[in-house]
Amino acid sequence: MGRARNAVSALLDLAPPTARVLYEDGSESDVPAAAVAVNARFIVRGGDRIPLDGEVVDGAGAVDQAPITGESALVPKEPGEEVYAGTINGEGTLTVRATKAASDTVLAKIIRMVGDAHARRAPVEQWVAKFARIYTPIVMALAITIALVPPLLLGGAWDYWFYNALVLLVIACPCALVISTPVSIVAALTASARAGVLIKGGAYVEAPGRTTALAMDKTGTITMGEPEVAAVHPLVGVSARDLMALAASLEVRSSHPLARAILSRAKADGVSVSAAEDTRTVPGRGLEGRADGRAIWLGSDRFAEEKGFGNAIPADLRDQIGETGSTLVAVGDKAGVTGVLELRDRIRPDAKGIVARLHAQGVETIVMLTGDNERTARAVAAEVGIDEVRAELLPEDKVTAIEELVESHDMVAMIGDGVNDAPAMARAHYAIAMGAVGSDAAIETADIALMTDDIGKVPWLIGHSRRAMTIIHQNIGISLATKALFVGLTAFGMASMWGAIAADVGVSLLVVANAPRLLNGHRVEAGPSGGEPIGERMAKGALAHGH
Template sequence: MATAEKTEYRLENLTCASCAMKFENNVKNLPAIEDAQVNFGASKLSFNGSATVEELEAAGAFDGIKVVPLQVRRVEKKIPFFKRKENLVSLFSLVFLLIGSAVSFSYTETHPVAIAFFAVAIVVGGASIFKTGLKNLVRFEFDMKTLMTIAVIGAAIIGEWREGAVVVFLFAVSEALEAYSMNKARQSIRQLMDIAPPTAIVKRGEALVELATEDIIVGDILIVKPGQKIAMDGTVLTGSSTVNQAAITGESIPVLKEMGDGVFAGTLNEEGALEVKVTKLVGDTTIAKIIHLVEDAQAEKAPSQKFVDQFAKYYTPTIIVLAFLIAIVPPLFGGDWSTWIYQGLAVLVVGCPCALVVSTPVAIVTAIGNAARQGVLIKGGVHLEETGRLDAIAFDKTGTLTKGYPEVTNFLLSEGVEKAQLLGAVAAVEEMSQHPLAKAVTNYARENGATMSVATNFQSVTGKGVYADVEGKRVYVGSLSWAEELSSLPSDMLQQAAILQREGKSVMAIVMDTDFGGLLAVADPVREESQIVLQKLKDIGIRHTVMLTGDHQTTAEAIAEKLGVEDVRAGLMPEDKLTAIKQLSAQYGRVAMVGDGINDAPALAASSVGIAMGGAGTDAALETADIALMADDLEKLPYTMKLSRKTLRIIKENIMFALGLKIVALLLIIPGWLTLWIAIFADMGATLLVVLNSLRLLRVHK
């Protein structure tokens, strides 16, 4: 039987983690649904099978969940704080509670008027709680609202009306604050979704039309004016402008875009007008992929979350049994029934697993969303946690620790030779060459203002170099051994060449007719930030860094010496890098591999965490790596490590807060000090501490 196609919807009014779990189970129980998953962090539902929107909303009716098609762009109305339903409920509940309390202080707590106001406060603040709680009770589903319902009804039965009203009010406040905090945590996703504009000006024939991005096809030409956001991924056809790519890659400096350069949807065109040829549909753009991967990452359960979920499964029934025993056992041995039933109800309230259930997902959601805004794509809570526990990091050399393209590093002249003239002649020859180092020479000549002459009779000599005629002179550019055949090289120049070669540079000699002109040294230069990044990683706590490269040992060692990397493994094929990662894992434990996501695929897959550089430019990097640094920016690595370690620390703190406050509250049973309002304060306090503590992750920056 063929697997049914996966369908996805966005969800509105999804207020709590336990509500998400219940909604997921309700959807799974629909007759035509094979499997379903609710992503609480991203407020998203995905399922295999078929169901109408009405059926899905009926499954979420207990929490007023609304189901919205994924493709529909909805502009969320900003509801003022005091107009939000949960806040109004809390406010009215408080008003009736205060009036009831005033009456009870003037007369007695059991005065009919006081009881009436307390009852109204309970109904106003807890109507939705009781409605769900009673339904759950009938089905023997014991979640937070079920426990609250039992506790409040029990309080009313034993005459503790004021306590019941206080519990309902505090619980309503905690629900309102939790909804506010989760909305804050989800803002990172909403901000990503709002990056790309919903419409664009498209050139069709001679006409300019404004179209929704869903109606734009591959091959369409976008007209992007200065100050406008680019609506689709594409390549520049005409025009030149700087484009701010911070929203996608996290780069703070705008990038110059000219004809043939790629641009991303959601980036800001700053100066000039551009015509952009669309290369991807709206659902396939880089920003669309990032949003999809971030949402999937938030849905994936981290190891600590799996532990908490498993723990909560046994924790709730244990609390119910404990509460029942506290309410029943002491009175059987002469205790007061009313007192111990009250204590049992307090245990039910304090035992609500809300804070524990939310302790991990809210931290993961916040951290992954924050990272995405900074240009770091973390593809799941498991990778976030693993990064926080890394002991060693292996780096590919080319394009990771180095820039990945050759540059002229040294230009040494023979005595009496004019620099501009020689450089212009050399550039004229190299302009005609297809050798990888030729572009480095011509770029260097342009940067240094050399006037390029016209070269004729160009020839390439295999294994030696190139030559051509420039302004009546034959100019040779090639290896030292070839230059020694053509001319006499000064001994000091040969010594300089040997030093440059030991530094890992490729040295070329220049001969004009039979006269030695000078030396050019070319190398793949080390990134300016590499040394700082490696030092930051050591400061963070990385025990070992290693360079893995296919380059020559001499070149690799020269670069490693500059960077302070002691472990260098050179001349490696992809399979050798894989072996090296396995050896490092055996020696150090958790090891990350940082590479380009394509050539280093086996090593990236074998490492504890595979980290790809420049993920925004390659689909392969987005798909294969566990973490993608969207810009070609190594400095994002220490930020990612810092964020991951802080997330681990906050998750541990959250679990301690969630359990610690409850243990302290439960210990108050011994002297008989545990009251319902202390119990709800312990539960609400733990939940708020957990959520607010997790929101600290929004403040982690590069």
């Protein structure tokens, strides 16, 4: 419940507390978001968070909807299109008509769903606690039987059988049984922390080893959450280097994610870049400027169409980029389109191998849940080997998808990194957060946090959970077998008090010695994405900060 409250607190910080309301007479004033009436108009400047759900009535721009929908690219917004509270306006100023009160926004629903999903989680009783309910009365009854039945019915000596009853109580005292689980859990938690996997309590050590279905977000989980230039398509006799130089010259002064991708590709290709002159942002469209005395531009295919060059982009190229779920960026001058850049969210280099390892470990169903468009999601899933795809989902849709998985699978895990993933993570049997890149809400909601953004640790986590449960079962088995042996000896009068004490203490020491073997298995296999072992210093630092 404490984690749920913390998650809600983090979510509340997403939406700004005030909105700049635009009145009929043209005046403006800052008003608490909760006091803004439905149909009131408010102003959202470039770079501001949007305070309420609404419909754009004036202006154009691109909005970062990742906090709510998880979409990896900025979404162009024009009059008539919907925006959500908690999302971030890019360039340009938007005038928005409020369509929902502050208490009814998508963000407000997420906050409620996180709390509801936590409340619906039934507490899991530990096996030892269940066993004790049966074990303790049976042992007490057996001790009384040994003390009374032989003297009363068989003429045995009272002192001899009373002594044997005491021996039974000593050997039956479940010291080793009781400590067998917690000492193993502590060792498992320590080993995982050394590997940079923070498990928030012993209740979540067992769950990964029983995973049968795994749902994961796309952006920031399977993909890097950063676009890259996947291909360069020069047209009309222009070389690829010239096309990259032209695009990069417009983007030199920009901090847009697509700009960073273009500049990174230009640098990797060794293209020298000089900044264009008189650059100007066209909200929701692209950029314009001048280079070597000629007018140049860069932007979406819609921008090319508005300039009258829509037909210059080959239809087969347009279809090819669309089928792979990539973003098309056209580059041109006043004469037409000089080329096209294909940008897409970069898939983690080891994602395909990780999915294959998860299947090999017995995870029957791996599902991608994403707010991105269907074509992009399916292209990524096909490349990685994911079983099912559910795209264009809002947070409540993700919760519904998780509930369906919970009904059909014994143990469902959800991996996510964003605020939009938090309700679904809370509804799963257990949740894993991408701790290095994840939002506070996702990390607080999760039961396990990966302190780097390496999903290669998920197969390791499943294996570690199974190793931990094997050692716990070994400890319980050793404890019960020793108890059963001495109970049998006691029943026939063949056990002594010193033997019972030695066996009880000996088994306790044995299970304590067995558990630390888990500490030797904390290393994570290195992979292309950098899944190298994390130092204990980092893990201790993370623990010290309350994760």
